[in-house]
Amino acid sequence: MSDPTDDLAVLQAILDLSPDLIALSEFSGEVLYVNPAGRSLVGLDHLPDTDILTTDMFFTVRGLLVADEVEASLKTQGHWRGLSELRHHRTDVAIxxxxxxxxxxxxxxIPGKIATIIRDRSAGKRRDKELQAVAATARQHAAEQQALAELSRLAVHADLAQLMSAAALAAATLLGVESAAVVHQAHAGDATLNVLAASRTLSTRASIPAGNHSMAGYALQHNIPVICPDITTEDRFDTATMESLEMRSGAAVPVPFASSEHWGALAVYGYEPRMYSADEMSFLAAVASVVTSALKRVELDRQLWLKSMHDALTSLPNRTLAYEFIDDALMRNHTERSHVALLLLDIDDFKIINDSLGHESGDRALVRFSERLTDAVGERGTVARLGGDEFLIMYQNIDGPDQAEDYARHIISKLSAPLRPGDGPIPMSVSIGIALSEPSMSRRDLIHRADLAMYRAKDSGDGGYALFDRDDLYDADRVRSLSIDLRNALAAGDLRLHYQPLIQISTGKIVAVEALARWNHPERGPIEPTEFVAVAERTGLATALGSWALRTACAQAVQWRTFSDITIRVNVSALQLRNSAFPDDVAAVLRETGLPPEALGLEITETVWVSDTARVSATLAALGAMGVALLLDDLGKGYGSIAYLDRYPTFECLKIDRSYIAELPGERAEAVVSAIVMLAIAFDVTVVGEGVENQAQYDALAAAGCHLAQGFHLGRPVDAERTTALLRQA
Structure with missing residues (x-):
């Protein structure tokens, strides 16, 4: 079979049909042949018959820069490949x-001819430019998306000022303009727009004209995006502001805030005339939308704050907001040398309305009462509802007590005025306590004084007021106040238990811990247990306090008994013993917590209150039958305490009152303690010496044969976490 390349017709067809330039030339540079595609590429209809064409006539000056390299490579290597630039013979356009x-x-x-194949790269360059444009667009889009993501994050977490500054900077940077601004119209019809945030040039301006007197004003007023390619051809709005800033072009989009209200605008400005593309305007609108979302978030936060700071029933400021008002007023009072007057108001006999008409009617009565009270106080004072039927009125810049009492009398008079027909039941009688601030007085002290005065006003009879007197500080009103706070603390879980170890004297080991209630009042600070336990006894909270302590201590003991055989001791009020349901309550707690009965000891406090009744006897018997240990506290403190060992054989343990321990060591004290120990042993009862504060007292108890000891010398009451660490070390 013959080689097809030997066929000249085939070779000629290849040359004629090739899309690339194919040329044949001498080493001298004379061009002998150029195929049709090549002649078309350089703008030659045909090669001249007479004139000689040389290769340098086909290239631009820039294209000939590689001529020496080409010649050297052809002579030494026989070939060359690279980039160059042809010249179009008719247009002189570089190819x-x-x-x-x-x-x-x-x-x-012998070297003969030079063959050259040349491919047009114009189409490739166009494609390169197109790809570069696509890449640039992609980069721009990515940058815009990143900026919007960052702005969206700020819209959730940052304050408005920070977000708006970031929005203005992002708009100016990504659109490649000189300046951008976020403007706001505070009220409809305002002649100016406030510049809330701006970049570069506009950052020095506080406002710009509204309406048709500026580009941003026009966008806001007409609620449309606006493009100003050149201020010299703009006739829709006044361009004086842009001209004064040497800005020639700009664009603006509204910043909507509600369906019927447009809050402001986002505007960009450039030094040079330019048109803004649809993509750029879309980006501006997206930035404006992020600003809108932040405005909605801030407004929602404001609404939630207002809701959280106002009473849901009456819409008056609540306790939290009232306390803020008082703090602010007291701070100003330190410098203005005037008084803050606080009036605490309690509705007289409001319980009658609730009990007789029902709580819904009571709520409606409170709403109507708050309206009358607000009207009586007027604009001079601030009214708040603290809760229930208790209200607070605060006056600032009060000259003295006479002025405050005048206000109180006016309020009482207005509230007691006859009702209009159809008003329904509305409280008309109140008791008011008045307190005036003193230099450096805290809110807590001011409220406490008004509270004490208010209770004195109630004791004086309905419909009166009382000005705080220092004698109020330590009277029975404190009990009333603490009882309210204690009830709230129990409901909110604000009390805590601390635990004090009981040491077995013979071994020195911890065998039990006593649970002791602690109350850190949010305003008064730590309240002594003796005080709040007494308040609980006097106000009917002893059962609730005891139940909380029992349940909490038992649950904690269960955790400790996973690694220790410790027992827990809980104080029980004599009032709880009079409750026939108490044994069932104890059984329920043991069942729910999983604590074995033998791991619980109940210490009967205030034994002087225990009366020898069948009900108490049955309660103690039921507890003993359950397997719970009963302990007699403070033996020797009352007149008949020792007799309880005989009356109630269920007692397994007794505590020698700390007043005897405090006298140790000493001949008389040692004799008394030894006698108590001997008596206890006779009754087969374990003895605890409590209040041990030094080693000498501990040694005296050991010498007397006492079984257990408890006191600061052996361990102070600490919280559950530290007690856990102590038990793990034992």
């Missing part, structure tokens, strides 16, 4: 090309 040249040897080995 970027890729060149491949090689030497065609003659049959006798």
């Amino acid at each position: 970027p090309v890729a060149v491949s040249a090689f030497v065609i040897e003659s049959h006798d080995g």
